[in-house]
Amino acid sequence: MADNSKMAREGGLIPKSALTKAWLIWETFPQTCYNYERMMGQVVAHFFSVLVGFLYPDDPEKRKDLMRREIEFFNVHIEAGSCILGMIAAMEEEKAQGVDIPNEFITNIKTSLMGPLAGVGDTIWQGVVIPILLGICIDLTSMGGGNIWGAIIYAVVICAAAYAISYANFMFGYNAGSNAVLDFLEKGTLNKILKGASIMGCMVMGGLIVNYVKVACGVEIASAGSVFNLQTGFFDMVMPRILPLATTMLIYWLLKKRWSSLKIIGLIIVIGIVGGLSGILV
Template sequence: MAEEKKTLIPRKALLRSWLIWESFPQTCYNYERMMGQAVAHVFAPIIKYFHKDNPEKRKEVMKREIEFFNVHIEFGACILGMAIAMEEQKAMGEEIPPEFITNIKTSLMGPLAGVGDTIWQGVVIPILLAICIDITRSGQGNIWGSIIYAILIVAGAHVLSYMNFMFGYRAGSDAIIDFLEKGTLKKLLKGASVMGCMVMGGLIVNYVKCICGIEVVSSTSVFNFQKNFFDVVMPNILPLGATMGVYTLLKKRWSSIKIIILIIVIGIIGGLTGILTF
């Protein structure tokens, strides 16, 4: 029979720490520490269970946990659980160097941020939005799409965050590092990237509209560039081109305001000259 893991933190306090992380991860977001103050806030309900007779050591824990930290909220929750587990073991006498805890957090936040942003923001949110937007557009005054989206995205985020947080706390750093070393993370990231590109391609076709209005009129016929050329040879090439143009400007560090203004100017000029239509 496996020996039960000794703990200092009551389950109620651990749940409160997780709820703080899911609810307030960016309330004190800043360029110096990013989410560091939020991490220290996570330790607020549990720090009293560490080093009860040594307030100086408790201060050291809080100083260590308030350092620079930045990760995807839901996928990175396992790092917080893992950090709590290591601080708990250290408080119980395990020889865990303080810099080891900091280094583990630093080394894991980059890969998990990449996975989280790719899967959550690049796949889950666009797919869910596309489905719920179609539900909303299916009937006049239909608000169920927005309600379903709000419920599913909030519930999904909390479930995923809780599972990752508790996984990190129970499994510790060894399981997460093993997960990285086996290459599972790279395979997952690659698959999510491909899936994300497919989703974005589908969204471009359905929601980006760019129609050429140029026509060549002769005595016998009318040649419409959109219907007779683009739709036949390269369907939806103009929406794709517009999207890639915006993406290129973002890569060149154009602000969203400048891009919106540029789109408005191009739309006005294109509409007045007949190059673009709707």
Template sequence: MSEKKSSLIPKSALTKAWLVWETFPQTCYNYERMMGQAVAQVFSCVIYYLYKNNPEKRKEAMKREIEFFNVHVEFGACIIGMAIALEEQKSEGKNIPGEFITNLKTSLMGPLAGMGDTIWQGVVIPILLAICIDLARSGNGNVWGAIIYTVLILAGAYALSYINFMFGYRAGSEAIMDFLEKGILNKLIKGASVMGCMVMGGLIVNYVSAVCGLEIVSSAQTYSIQTNFLDAVCPKILPLGATMLIYYLMSKKRWSSLKIIALIIVTGIVGGLTGILTY
């Protein structure tokens, strides 16, 4: 598909549609349609330009776009742009079945959700949070850490979403499918997963605290289990072990977050009272 040139939808309406998608992606979020109603709200910005004098066609398109949809907001923005482009071509008389638009959206939302969750939530947000939390902890309540994080994460989200939205609208479905078929997506996800593991390792060392308070006292010396044994074998092994245990309980045993929190509280109280754990 050649580069998409707008013939029916003005740039202002297209920008408004993107702004609605990025700002209100989970409007009326529910288990039946997920983001479907937000997608319909996006199309409400452009549908009149496609079928000005045909209310039945407008209804048909809106029913098609309100169906089940769920994706990462920023990375999935290209799907919304692509759907608008296809609906525009369909309104111009191109032979594009409505089922094709729906099926294409459905087939793309899974891979792009996986890529977005891995890269954005698994790498970008943790790294930015770690930097800004350290900045906020420096000094006596440095507020700039929170301000910088808010500004950067919002600016990055809106910029990435806009670029992807317009890419999907102009490049169309073939460019996106070509991107997926070349295996670029899998390479990005694999690289982001490795980076995410490295980031989580760094966060565990800095923000998870677990110290063994047990000591063996003799007439000659005091032998600390934490300092003389655990730190010598593997520094920060208790925070790593605690993190992996929680991961195991959540992923394998399907424990809820409330159970995990209760376990941490009980372990902390028992460990503190018995002296097994300390500061």
């Protein structure tokens, strides 16, 4: 505690370098041992394993107590939930300095915040950010007869974004504490972000349907010497790509009816076999 400038915060016990290392462990190894019993519980213990020595330098029993309560069940979205790790690091630090924080309080913070943050994180990250970025990058890849840049851009951007967001969120949790995180969850900012992201996502998905879903009717009706092609003569007249749109909306509707993706894959294969062999679909 001699040199205060190296500490993560004034009067604290944890050096900045140790805190950064702990965060790197969280962001890098959250699912290396993902399991049904504790989910991400073990990585929280791994995270604290580099901090606990600074918190209780000469009390092995207190070190054990801390590790025991931090290896319990934990599951959250990695980047959205990193603020929880920052928060509990700050709390354990205060507790080690003598502030009276009950063990249950720390556990409750973890369990009560992991649900909402997992929900928000999975929706925005896996439901909006990744599909939009993937959609655009897949399109880049197919340009000009094919290139590798779409794949490289995707990998670099998504990794950089994951680490940057996770670090900022972690430090926010560490410095601001639980009240600030709860405030943020309750304020309208998050809803605005979610609304904007949904709008952008929907537009990009509309473009993806046009470019990548391929459903065309191969039925031709011969009458009075001329051949009437149902696809070019009817569907394309109504609106080009109307069948891909209809297919997507049908699958969306089935998903809303709680069909599993497995069942829908089965349906697509059946339709493909029947339609493909009979020539109704080409």
